[in-house]
Amino acid sequence: MLRMLALFSLIAGLTVGCGTKGGAPATASVPPVTQSTLRTYFAGVVSGGYGGPGNFSDSSVLATYTIDDTAKTFAQFTYAFSHTQDGPQMNYSGGFTTLARGLLNFGITYSHGTYGLSYSGNTGPFSYDPPKGGNYAIELAGQGGGLVQLQGMPFVPLVAAASCPDFKSAEIFQFVTIPGSYGSNTAPSVAIWNPDTQTAYGKVSIGTGGSTVKFSGIQQFLSSGTQVATYADLSGDPPAITSLNGVCSPTFYGNTISAPNPLTITNPGANETISPGAIVGIGPGGFLLENNGSFAGNAANNTTGSNKNATYQPFLGAGTGAIGLPQPSSPVDVSSLTGAQYLGVVYGSGTSDAIWSSSIASFGFSTMPSACQSLPPQNGTMVYGGDFPGNNPADPAVQANGGYGNCDFAVDLGSQDSSNNGLFPQATVWVGSGFAGNTTGRTYSFPAVAIAGQMNEKFAVFLIGVDKTGSPNQAWGLYLLQSN
Structure with a gap:
């Protein structure tokens, strides 16, 4: 101890603050x-x-x-x-x-x-x-x-929740849900995410005043783009939360924000405190992380009908939480965004806690490999990449090649939303036939939503998609951080 x-x-x-510079400056310097x-x-x-x-x-x-x-x-x-x-x-x-x-x-x-x-x-x-x-x-x-x-x-x-946020004026953030298991499985160790009823992405204005952190102007959307008006998966279909206050204080996790209820539980033996509600951290540069509950068993809302047993109402992402970044103050330079190189994770949420996939990913290439030709051609909004051979980026052959992985996965960001800089609501994900998580034996696609921007002068892209073609049907998350 x-x-x-x-x-x-x-x-x-x-x-704590928000990054600036480049084609996607954030809202604060x-x-x-x-x-x-x-x-x-x-x-x-x-x-x-x-x-x-x-x-x-x-x-x-x-x-x-x-x-x-x-x-x-x-x-x-x-x-x-x-x-x-x-x-x-x-x-x-x-x-x-x-x-x-x-x-x-x-x-x-x-x-x-x-x-x-x-x-x-x-x-x-x-x-x-x-x-x-x-x-x-x-x-x-x-x-x-x-x-x-x-x-x-x-x-x-x-x-890195090293200090509580202290914004001179409220900052706007965009976020995507970190999906839980797709479907209606009620196993206690999984948080279920239903794209037809639960939040896929959204935006929020965050302001501060002492230890109080104010979340306002909250807008949550289904993957279809429909705004969430009520939480249909909770008992009584309560109206969606549009504003609430949280409290930031030192914890074992750093200076984190407890919301919506600043409730603390103490374990006298270990002298530890936890929060059963959402825990939010905001790192330097504006990296936003929301965790929906103390562990997956009581995370977020849990299925429908008699199983409407959430311990609180989710106010940002559903699933097991949300990941986000500051909304850019001007449209993202898509050419610079798709021309960068990234490291990240491709996550398939599966249909139960026993059926999921999670692998290190590499996107963007200094020189486009021939393997990308099996995917749709570049149209100005595409970024190519995928997993690593054998899921092993440390392989000497990979390292000798500059640390780049396979080209068996592609994202077509589509058009940037005219009212929300950095939001790409009609993205398309292409899963190549050679991708380890592709069980169909052919290249196929599914719809997705992505957010993008810069933190500390580097791009980040976060995406959530719904795959009803592959087996199993599941949600996919893609989380990319610029590496060049």
Whole structure:
């Protein structure tokens, strides 16, 4: 416990704000973010278990990641009040190397329980020599956030909630839902996302006043573009939330915002506090992360009918939360956006906590490979990429090629919304026949919505789509951070 508290006491005091410059300036100007050699990130929850209904992965509970550039080490702490854990626990640690294009390659040398299995029945701790590989992290420019992909688990988004937001004037953010399992599965370890009734994307104005964080002008939309007027999946069909206040305060996760109810639960034994409602973090540069609940089992709204049992009403994304960024103050330069190179994650939410996929992705190429010819041709709004051979970006052949992956996936952003800079409401995703998650044996497409902009002078693209062609039918999320 003392070791963990020492790590948290070293969180850098970064300034919260919104990035500027380039073809997609944000709504506010902030000074450059100072890089830190030691940083701690709050990790949100993403639905998915290890191998069956009721099994939780380390993506299913709240966590923090500490990364130390000087020692080249990392540590993950989880925070749960179920299974065999009661409060905070260092779950994994190890070292890392930096691969081409800034991708961090984590090697796990310690785990509290057996690596790659559910909590149930685990005993430990365990050490590993050689380290367990296949684990990666991508950091946002300015260290305001990022993504982690541990082998065999769904990805998790990270935010450096190092300080409470302090905006001189309200800032507008756009967001997309991080989808839960698609359909009506009621397994307790998954948060269900139904695109016909639940939020896919939206926007919000965020203002601050002391410890109070004001969320106003909230607009939520279905994937079809229809604005959410009521929460049809909650008992009584309550009206959609358009404004509410949250409270920002120091927690084990950093300076996070509790909303809509600043309710705190204390575990006297571990002297830990958690919030059963939504937890929001805003990192330097404006990276926005909303986590819908303390773990996936009580996350967001849960199916329909007699199962309308959400513990609160979601006010940004549905599913297991939302990921967002500042809305640009002018239209995004699409040519610059599609011409950049990215690292990120392709996430298929599946139809239960046992059927999902999550893999490191590379998009954009310095030179377009011939493999892209199997996908629709460039039309000015296309960006090409995909997974890595064998889901292994650390492969020497990949690294010798500059760290670029396959070309078996493409996104046609389509037209930028004339009223909302950085919103692409009619995007199309093309899944190539060679993509590992494609079970059809042919190239096919599905509709999606994307948001894009800049944070600390680098582009980010976040997308949510609904795939009713592949097997299983599912939601796809694509989360890209510029790497060049």
